[in-house]
Amino acid sequence: xxxxxxxxxxxxxxxxxxxxxxxxxxxxxxxxxxxxxxxxxxxxxxxxxxxxxxxxxxxxxxxxxxxxxxxxxxxxxxxxxxxxxxxxxxxxxxxxxxxxxxxxxxxxxxxxxxxxxxxxxxxxxxxxxxxxxxxxxxxxxxxxxxxxxxxxxxxxxxxxxxxxxxxxxxxxxxxxxxxxxxxxxxxxxxxxxxxxxxxxxxxxxxxxxxxxxxxxxxxxxxxxxxxxxxxxxxxxxxxxxxxxxxxxxxxxxxxxxxxxxxxxxxxxxxxxxxxxxxxxxxxxxxxxxxxxxxxxxxxxxxxxxxxxxxxxxxxxxxxxxxxxxxxxxxxxxxxxxxxxxxxxxxxxx
Amino acid sequence: xxxxxxxxxxxxxxxxxxxxxxxxxxxxxxxxxxxxxxxxxxxxxxxxxxxxxxxxxxxxxxxxxxxxxxxxxxxxxxxxxxxxxxxxxxxxxxxxxxxxxxxxxxxxxxxxxxxxxxxxxxxxxxxxxxxxxxxxxxxxxxxxxxxxxxxxxxxxxxxxxxxxxxxxxxxxxxxxxxxxxxxxxxxxxxxxxxxxxxxxxxxxxxxxxxxxxxxxxxxxxxxxxxxxxxxxxxxxxxxxxxxxxxxxxxxxxxxxxxxxxxxxxxxxxxxxxxxxxxxxxxxxxxxxxxxxxxxxxxxxxxxxxxxxxxxxxxxxxxxxxxxxxxxxxxxxxxxxxxxxxxxxxxxxxxxxxxxxxxxxxxxxxxxxxxxxxxxxxxxxxxxxxxxxxxxxxxxxxxxxxxxxxxxxxxxxxxxxxxxxxxxxxxxxxxxxxxxxxxxxxxxxxxxxxxxxxxxxxxxxxxxxxxxxxxxxxxxxxxxxxxxxxxxxxxxxxxxxxxxxxxxxxxxxxxxxxxxxxxxxxxxxxxxxxxxxxxxxxxxxxxxxxxxxxxxxxxxxxxxxxxxxxxxxxxxxxxxxxxxxxxxxxxxxxxxxxxxxxxxxxxxxxxxxxxxxxx
Ligand SMILES: Cc1ncc(C[n+]2csc(CCOP(=O)(O)OP(=O)(O)O)c2C)c(N)n1
Ligand code: SF4
Ligand SMILES: [Mg+2]
Numbered sequence: 001x002x003x004x005x006x007x008x009x010x011x012x013x014x015x016x017x018x019x020x021x022x023x024x025x026x027x028x029x030x031x032x033x034x035x036x037x038x039x040x041x042x043x044x045x046x047x048x049x050x051x052x053x054x055x056x057x058x059x060x061x062x063x064x065x066x067x068x069x070x071x072x073x074x075x076x077x078x079x080x081x082x083x084x085x086x087x088x089x090x091x092x093x094x095x096x097x098x099x100x101x102x103x104x105x106x107x108x109x110x111x112x113x114x115x116x117x118x119x120x121x122x123x124x125x126x127x128x129x130x131x132x133x134x135x136x137x138x139x140x141x142x143x144x145x146x147x148x149x150x151x152x153x154x155x156x157x158x159x160x161x162x163x164x165x166x167x168x169x170x171x172x173x174x175x176x177x178x179x180x181x182x183x184x185x186x187x188x189x190x191x192x193x194x195x196x197x198x199x200x201x202x203x204x205x206x207x208x209x210x211x212x213x214x215x216x217x218x219x220x221x222x223x224x225x226x227x228x229x230x231x232x233x234x235x236x237x238x239x240x241x242x243x244x245x246x247x248x249x250x251x252x253x254x255x256x257x258x259x260x261x262x263x264x265x266x267x268x269x270x271x272x273x274x275x276x277x278x279x280x281x282x283x284x285x286x287x288x289x290x291x292x293x294x295x296x297x298x299x300x301x302x303x304x305x306x307x308x309x310x311x312x313x314x315x316x317x318x319x320x321x322x323x324x325x326x327x328x329x330x331x332x333x334x335x336x337x338x339x340x341x342x343x344x345x346x347x348x349x
Numbered sequence: 350x351x352x353x354x355x356x357x358x359x360x361x362x363x364x365x366x367x368x369x370x371x372x373x374x375x376x377x378x379x380x381x382x383x384x385x386x387x388x389x390x391x392x393x394x395x396x397x398x399x400x401x402x403x404x405x406x407x408x409x410x411x412x413x414x415x416x417x418x419x420x421x422x423x424x425x426x427x428x429x430x431x432x433x434x435x436x437x438x439x440x441x442x443x444x445x446x447x448x449x450x451x452x453x454x455x456x457x458x459x460x461x462x463x464x465x466x467x468x469x470x471x472x473x474x475x476x477x478x479x480x481x482x483x484x485x486x487x488x489x490x491x492x493x494x495x496x497x498x499x500x501x502x503x504x505x506x507x508x509x510x511x512x513x514x515x516x517x518x519x520x521x522x523x524x525x526x527x528x529x530x531x532x533x534x535x536x537x538x539x540x541x542x543x544x545x546x547x548x549x550x551x552x553x554x555x556x557x558x559x560x561x562x563x564x565x566x567x568x569x570x571x572x573x574x575x576x577x578x579x580x581x582x583x584x585x586x587x588x589x590x591x592x593x594x595x596x597x598x599x600x601x602x603x604x605x606x607x608x609x610x611x612x613x614x615x616x617x618x619x620x621x622x623x624x625x626x627x628x629x630x631x632x633x634x635x636x637x638x639x640x641x642x643x644x645x646x647x648x649x650x651x652x653x654x655x656x657x658x659x660x661x662x663x664x665x666x667x668x669x670x671x672x673x674x675x676x677x678x679x680x681x682x683x684x685x686x687x688x689x690x691x692x693x694x695x696x697x698x699x700x701x702x703x704x705x706x707x708x709x710x711x712x713x714x715x716x717x718x719x720x721x722x723x724x725x726x727x728x729x730x731x732x733x734x735x736x737x738x739x740x741x742x743x744x745x746x747x748x749x750x751x752x753x754x755x756x757x758x759x760x761x762x763x764x765x766x767x768x769x770x771x772x773x774x775x776x777x778x779x780x781x782x783x784x785x786x787x788x789x790x791x792x793x794x795x796x797x798x799x800x801x802x803x804x805x806x807x808x809x810x811x812x813x814x815x816x817x818x819x820x821x822x823x824x825x826x827x828x829x830x831x832x833x834x835x836x837x838x839x840x841x842x843x844x845x846x847x848x849x850x851x852x853x854x855x856x857x858x859x860x861x862x863x864x865x866x867x868x869x870x871x872x873x874x875x876x877x878x879x880x881x882x883x884x885x886x887x888x889x890x891x892x893x894x895x896x897x898x899x900x901x902x903x904x905x906x907x908x909x910x911x912x913x914x915x916x917x918x919x920x921x922x923x924x925x926x927x928x929x930x931x932x933x934x935x936x937x938x939x940x941x942x943x944x945x946x947x948x949x950x951x952x953x954x955x956x957x958x959x960x961x962x963x
Contacts (some may be wrong), residue, residue, distance in 0.1 A: 004603045026809075028821075042672055062648070065812075071808050078801040080651060083674050086644040089636070093645025094801075096632055098652040101801050106564050120645075122637040184399025203741065218842045240911045247845030283684040320632055327627035333659060336600050340764050342528060345583040346385040348574075 001060070012055045019050035026076045032067060037214030038135060042074055044194040048061035049075075059102045062091040065109035066142045067215065068135035071106030085115030086125040090132050099317045101128045102202070109141045109150040113169050115150070124178035127206040129315040133198075134171060135211065138223050139215035145219035153317045157219070169212040172293040172308050176286070181206040183289065183308040187213035189228040193305070195261075200307060206315045227303050240292060240306030245278045248302050256301060261291060263301050282336050283310040350601075354525070356568045359418030362424030363445050363522065366435030366459070367408065368402050368867050372511035376413025377759075378517055378531045382579040384584045384761045385530055387574025388417040391870065392584070393425040393758040394487035396700045397628060405467040410442045419573035420854035423725075425758060427945040431523070433516050435490075437461050437468035452484045456490035456512060464677040466863060488559065490515045497555045498548050507545060511552035518556020524570050528553055536912045580763040587755035588615070589730040591659070592686050594733025598683075599655045601734075602741055602773035605648035606631045607656045609642040611664060614697050615753035616687035639664035643671040643684070652681045653777065653800035656878050657683040661753075663693045669711050672746055674812050676716040676836065679796045681740035686731070688752040690941040699941025700753035702866050707919035708748045709895060715833045717840040719743070720895040722750040724869035729755060732785035732892060734770055739843060741775050744795040750894075752916075754943050755867040786820030843896050850898040854880060854887035857907035860956055864892045865921055867943065868914050874946035875953060884957050894921070897928065905929050912936060912951050912956060942954035
């Protein structure tokens, strides 16, 4: 590329020990409420950034609007706080233009799935190599507490004083249905889990969608306690691990089997089932991913957490560049004078 | 037999037929040939909004109009001199616009009983004497081609499809035009289909020879080449000129080009063209909607590209919020709006100067965006370059207004040398010592452009108000006022960097016509006509609307009366009134159709004859 950009797009290798998490902190006050789930997400991002081996100047955080979308201000990389719902559109344009950048998106359940729903499904479909961190607090927080597309039936908010009558999106199913190649779910209360998921997302080529249960202490406090608090979570969630059976419970005495296509909980205690009978997770199996994602709102099974799917497909921006290369090979590099003259020109002298 | 040759200054031909008859194709060929022999040419394709309207119907008529001459032609021609009609419906629809004594070339095969019924004719107009005011030339083109191609053994359908080329050949003869350009084109188009090529080449010559040998046809016309400035020319539509303009601008800026767009009539072709320019390294995203179109372009611009988005009215409406974002981010962005008749879906295939107001005012907050307006198809190139120049130099979105008329019509374009174009190179910020995201160049007030990937310039920007210089989020009341004023001042300052407005005719006096956009053609034609008749009248055409040229206020103050002809209710007129506190007269046509020169001439004449009209 003989452009003004050519010096900027070059690769620069940084040893993974060059940075510490502190290098990714910004010297301004973080303006989230005390106890907001955002804090944990922010620290885990800052913690894994040094490990990625990517120069700081090559990392960009793009966001929309919402409490969660304040995120880019707090990470010492390039940051772009856009408008409500459009983070994925901005980020797609940026990544297509600049495949050399590591592009991350911080977005909320409203930002990503309501006003930005169209951009979300199309970014998934295209498989642009970007990392989407969706802070799901099942509410619109910045606007002070209205229900969102992930709010639960019956949930009382300012716009649903008598309870939500809408059915929610299941973000993981939506992402899978739209063709996302990496789909995962985690929660704010478990730093190690988030670090693991963020590293996986960073390593994945193509779109990575990570739904993060993020507690909003003001407008939906405790929404996820059932799944994230120590006293319940072993029994209410199941951790998805590639190649491992779906076993859960405080005593790891329960598992999930498939009855037809329906996941069913079984106990190993009465001797009818053993760990050998349960589903073995396979991140490359898209059909399984759909089944597991569909467990989300099923009250009879634990809530799946972890990586639903991770499959390889060429990324969009790569295909765009390949096509440019192919066409250029076939037609030769574009000649602007020829383009301007076209086929039928004449001269007056 | 001696043939008579008459010389004409200007001629308007309209090829009309059914949607499937290939009228656009022969029209384009004729205009290319006319351009090549040095005529001044102006064309307009006029096709139904239905993709495949039922055959033979009145609403399925497709036409291509060409106005060409040995003098500069600025419009597609008010009245048709030569109508080629391939069927009854195409005669019916176009007859009202044929001038008295004009030539009508009719394909009699398209006037069968079924055709007449579809066209709602009781009796055949070719035979009932109703066309006696015109010179009627009846040819059974379908039958002629059947005989001509009998030995080729191609399908009757393929034979029928050559009749448009026959018609073209005949019109070439009528105007004494060479066949070689079309022959060359056919050879390229049908390189892999030798039989079809042969059929079409024969059709072209058969049409030509038919003219040469026809007994009762004796007049042939000649239109000399026009006195155009020296240079290399081609015919170009406004849309193609915009597309090429974007690539040329990126080349001059030494930046890669990104286009984020969503298809919409009549802007889609720009997206079509640029999608075909991959060999220039252009990246194109056909986005999921117009919002994604502009937002992806803003993302690419943030990444250091010359970024553009193209659309028409409904799409511009969707882009409004993101335009405000581009304003506060102060990132370069070219927005091309090919206007069509609104509101809502309106008349989607018809032109209107519909969007000056939304371009000027259509944002929340104080969000000034420079507006430039092309005056015709060829001018779209120059104004695209201007839009890019202003965007890059001043770090701002710029709106270029085109319209459906110039977007699809063609004009000869004098192809500039790349060296004639302004230098558009930019300086990215690289020095951490001096870098502040909102530090401005004191001469342009443009902020620094630091693109991701530049070491040690990591910074955060966004739609929240910025603190002056540092670019940090700021809710400080005085800072907000300061930033609003700075952004306005930056845009106002562009007035020092654009050409002054010019006045044709008297430099001061009674009546000044002010216009913008594609009304240039008819206004200029009417204006020239009135000047020729000895009237005192003046004309200023505006290509820069925000900011206005510095001298515009002064120009307006030198005239008693100002009149603005517009294809809307007076959007520029309102703007002039509010900016310059002058009453402005209006001539408005809001019919989804361009003005005819005559219409403007008559209105202006009324004004000239009634000095009291204010
Ligand atoms: C176009 C537009 N519509 C509405 C808003 C108001 N608004 C800002 S954030 C928001 C919802 C945020 O919810 P979510 O994305 O879940 O983020 P959270 O605050 O919960 O993190 C809304 C409705 C806006 N800023 N822009
Ligand atoms: S309102 Fe909720 S989401 Fe917003 S900062 Fe406070 S706790 Fe976090
Ligand atoms: Mg939310």
